[in-house]
Amino acid sequence: MQRPLRILHTEAAMGLGGQEIYIFRHMVAMRARGHDVSLLCQPGARLGALAQANGFIVHRLRMGGWVRLLRGIDRVAALVRSHRFDVVNTTSRRDALIAAAGARLARAPLVVRSRHLMSPVNSLLTYTGLPHRVLTVSRFVKQQLVARGIQEGHIGVVPPIAMPPQWHGVRGPDPWQCLQDTRARVRAELGLEAGDVVVGCVAVLRRPKGHMDLLRAIAPLCHAHPWLHLAVIGEGEPVMTELRTASQRLGLQRQVNLLGHRSDAQRLMAGLDVFALATHKEAAGTVFLEAAFVGVPIVATRVGGVPEMVREGDNALLVEPGDPTALTTALQRLVEQPELRRQMGRAGWDWMRSDDRFSPVGHCRATEACYYQWLEELGHV
Structure with a gap:
């Protein structure tokens, strides 16, 4: 690993489905590797409560609607400047519009859009116009994005983390x-x-x-x-x-x-x-x-x-x-x-x-390889 990174993850969803669990496990694993990881989400989001309960700094911002979009961009820009994040990693369309725009306004070194879905991409704005690069969870989704017109070299693939089972009271060497x-x-x-x-x-x-x-x-x-x-x-x-x-x-x-x-x-x-x-x-x-x-x-x-x-x-x-x-x-x-x-x-x-x-360490190494390579490509060593 090169130098530790200051990373802000953003997510607009209120529930706690597979995408949000992916983000949480990723945050835990990256923190264990020595990175400074924070979260931006909406008030009342279950992911925010889970992250805060596990010791993460959680920033909250209401998302949705043009007024919140414009105000949110300014708030994210101020947040990125004050915390000097190396990476701002957005996830859903709503948070990507706000956080990626705000991060670019604040000249964040690397803005990433994650893609955890296989449904068709409608607008390329939150994949090519605002972020520098894209991360996804499978080669299948990567090929979907390439077919949609996103440059193949700008897309990284990092599979999800499979957590070792916790047996809750069962002990033994085997x-x-x-x-x-x-x-x-x-x-x-x-x-x-x-x-x-x-x-x-x-x-x-x-x-x-x-x-x-x-x-x-x-x-x-x-x-x-x-x-x-x-x-x-x-x-x-x-x-x-x-x-x-x-x-x-x-x-x-x-x-x-x-x-x-x-x-x-x-x-x-x-x-x-x-x-x-x-x-x-x-x-x-x-x-x-x-x-x-x-x-x-x-x-x-x-x-x-x-x-x-x-x-x-x-x-x-x-x-x-x-x-x-x-x-x-x-x-x-x-x-x-x-x-x-x-x-x-x-x-x-x-x-x-x-x-x-699929281990936490393997997942982090793959993520770090993408982040460091892209930072270097963008002139931020």
Whole structure:
């Protein structure tokens, strides 16, 4: 690492989804590397509360509307000048308009726009007009941006961080045995029998995540195997109501468990037999890394950056989106073959412990490489 950097991250979102968790983990990891990291967000934002509770300096600014935009640009410019940030890293369109413009007005050495989504880019202003460079989470999204007209050399790729699981009270020298002990505890908490097989999904309940596709695909398997269960971890309407209604209509109330939001989602994942997510679009997908980290085999759709977050055929089975028969077949393979589940789960476990790209240190090194290279290119050594 070269000299420590003063970094300001900005985010306009009020909730705490995958993008915000990515930012928080990134901030924690970069601080551990010796960088001075701060956050600019809206008042009441859950990310701001989380960051402040973990000792970060949090600046708050209301965003949205032309009046706030113009006032916000001046406030950000003053903030950047007073704190002399080396890097201002924006995330969403609203904060990018305000913070990137303010940072450029204050002559910040490096202004970066992060891209965590795979939806089409409408305006290039917050990708080429205001920031100097762009960071994204997968090669897939990078190619999308290049196709949209952003210069390839101005885009860096930094995958998300996969955090090691916290076993909460389970101790021992053998991590694999700790996993097995946690698995037994979780399954007991969920009231599962020894022969039960659980397919689980962890994702915010939004229609593009494909929860209904997953329910329809697993329904015939549940009817054929009374010991098969589907556990859905996540919150969000109207999808929660749609899932509850559909499970009742299919006669699967006993086998479909809608657990809502759980702060211990990764611990619960250790109790699954299979992780499944039939997402329609995904820029990357940290949850696939977390499933691998707890030794759970994966069934997912081959979309966006998902193939970069798994090892297809090794720890994951991928199917084309919109193919319910293929999704049912992939689930059936793992549901009915315990030895295949064990082999693929162990393959993911071993991969997460041997590939440095998704570790906090590997993530920081990739980020630093982009920041330092771009600062040098822009004349700030």
